[in-house]
Amino acid sequence: MDFNRNLDKYAELAIKVGVNIKPGQDLLVRSPIECAPFVRKVVKHAYETGAKNVYVEWSDEECTLIKYLNAPDEVFNEFPKWISDQYVHIAKNGGAFLSIHAANPDLLKDVDPQRIANYQKASGIALKEWRSYTLSDKCKWSIVSIPTEAWAKKVFPNVSSQEAIDKLWDAIFKCSRVKDQDPIQAWADHNADLKLRMDFLNKKNFKVLKFKSNKTNLTMELPEGHMWLSGASVDPNGVEFNPNIPTEEVFCLPHKFKVNGVVHSTKPLVYGGNVIDNFSLTFKDGRIVEYTAEKGYETLGKLIETDEGSHYLGEVALVPFKSPISDTNIVFYNTLYDENASCHLAIGSAYRTCVKNGNEIKDEDLDKYGINESLTHVDFMIGSSDMNIIGETYNNEEVQIFKDGNWAF
Incomplete structure (x- = not known):
């Protein structure tokens, strides 16, 4: 029960403090598919807070790895224009962006670094206009993290997968002030201290x-x-x-x-x-x-x-x-x-x-x-x-x- 309560508080925090959604605003959530249970709570809180549309963009690390190992070289010099157009459209219309970052730190360790570099550059070029919105705070955006098995085992390699996930959840809740009785007020106090x-x-x-x-x-x-x-x-x-x-x-x-x-x-x-x-x-x-x-x-x-x-x-x-x-x-x-x-x-x-x-x-x-x-x-x-x-x-x-x-x- 404590975990479910904290998970819900964390989702609410992401919506009300992270992107601080306002009535009538659109939201794009980008997340690994492993994080679906948390994303559903985020989407629910977004709509309860007054969001107009909540879009979810899923990713899968295994598919990403398969692509890096098997796709032709030219693929990594390209980035889908429809994705960048979507981001810019949402930003121009006052939408917000929530990213759930929970990557496996070693996912691409066996991949040719040049392929990775090519794709990083291609995506950087394609997303330049969208990033001009986030880098200048012309739209609201936020990043949160939740445990995945691969990430948790990297952090806690000497325990079982479930124990590693539990330990990482505990650390995330503490560091994000979720365990405070009122996390939203705790963040208001914390922001005030940083402002000083x-x-x-x-x-x-x-x-x-x-x-x-x-x-x-x-x-x-x-x-x-x-x-x-x-x-x-x-x-x-x-x-x-x-x-x-x-x-x-x-x-x-x-x-x-x-x-x-x-x-x-x-x-x-x-x-x-x-x-x-x-x-x-x-x-x-x-x-x-x-x-x-x-x-x-x-x-x-x-x-x-x-x-x-x-x-x-x-x-x-x-x-x-x-x-x-x-x-x-x-x-x-x-x-x-x-x-x-x-x-x-x-x-x-x-x-x-x-x-x-x-x-x-x-x-x-x-x-x-x-x-x-x-x-x-x-x-x-x-x-x-x-x-x-x-x-x-x-x-x-x-x-x-x-x-x-x-x-x-």
Whole structure:
């Protein structure tokens, strides 16, 4: 009974806090078929909240793997236009998007990395217009996760499949505040706390951030007119929504051409059905000029070579080492969770909402403002218990932002 109650609360949270559906609004839910019981609860809550139409787009990892192993090469240079047209149509008409991310981290480990890279690029090109809506918060969108057997066994390999699923459910409910008596109020309080951090950073208007730990030594400048944002976003109608459940981050964008030094990963990155682990990136004038990886080196290289913009950063996010997700001491092999247990950066496109009037800047002027654009946006984790972050203002005042992995204020 407790599980069913929590599952229902989680579905309600996804609708009322994640995408925050309003009466008359359309919703597209994208989900693996394994998650059908949860999706049905999501659909029910959406209609009860006043949704006009709820569309469900199903996927199946086994079919995906079969395709990667057997389809002709040219297939991976294509992306169905009817899918991208559907997404754009829903976004233009004020619809919302809920994605259920529960991928097997090792699904494509035996697939030719070039096939994966080709399809990632093809889909990036095809979905560019739709992503312009999500990256600029012109539509409401959110991501949640629920356990699948393959993912749960990756996280908890030494127990039975059912026990692994149960343990992962328990962690997800805790990290998403579902176990609170009133999760919706808990999220309102949490968003308010993140906003306080955001307001402090915006008031200081830092010019430079310096990251220093045992392995990382990185300096980045922030663009003029930058704005820190927190977990909750606001759509063009002023409606608040949470793109990620859970979230612990306050984020901004680095200046595209003003990042220098070396940064080391602190958690595995799952990209394109492969795990990249223990990797480093070296930056000069914003560009990745060297990289290493103990695992997934070729996959990391394909990611960096997606396009010119994937050689640069698009996001910097501050997350305390001591947080509900980090305190679980679980490596989730799922970026939604791992990025919210650790400070992180993102290779690829920046959120234009992180610059004053950023949505009004023309594409051809982005470089002038230091805003990166790319077909991709991939977060990777750099936070650790010894991470120190110093901010330097335009008046040369130095402020300790993070001390030993946590907020210093």
